[in-house]
Amino acid sequence: MLQRLDPAAATLRLFFEGAPIAARPGDSVAAALLAAGADCFRTTPLRGARRAAFCMMGVCFDCLVEIDGIANRQACLTPVAEGMQVRRQHDAGDGA
Ligand code: FES
Numbered sequence: 001m002l003q004r005l006d007p008a009a010a011t012l013r014l015f016f017e018g019a020p021i022a023a024r025p026g027d028s029v030a031a032a033l034l035a036a037g038a039d040c041f042r043t044t045p046l047r048g049a050r051r052a053a054f055c056m057m058g059v060c061f062d063c064l065v066e067i068d069g070i071a072n073r074q075a076c077l078t079p080v081a082e083g084m085q086v087r088r089q090h091d092a093g094d095g096a
Helices: 029-036
Strands: 012-016 019-023 064-067 070-074 085-088
Touching: 012 029, 019 029, 029 064
Parallel strands: 012 085
Antiparallel strands: 012 019, 064 070, 064 085
């Protein structure tokens, strides 16, 4: 499990699956979720396998989440914002 070196520096609050998560300005959504202990960002369309951020640089697409109602957002490339609503993405993110 990942941990922040300085947890007191977290000053923003976003929500993952409705639960509040502390983050720092400049964090990516993926970094904030990992620091909060999230181990599943999405499930795959064919087998429903659990995935979480892997490359942290926009290549693998294992970090796809729904952010503020918009699916297929790469959590590793999206900076956090106060009050952001993040949800785990299932299937292809199209509700199918
Ligand atoms: S973690 Fe690989 S694209 Fe985001």
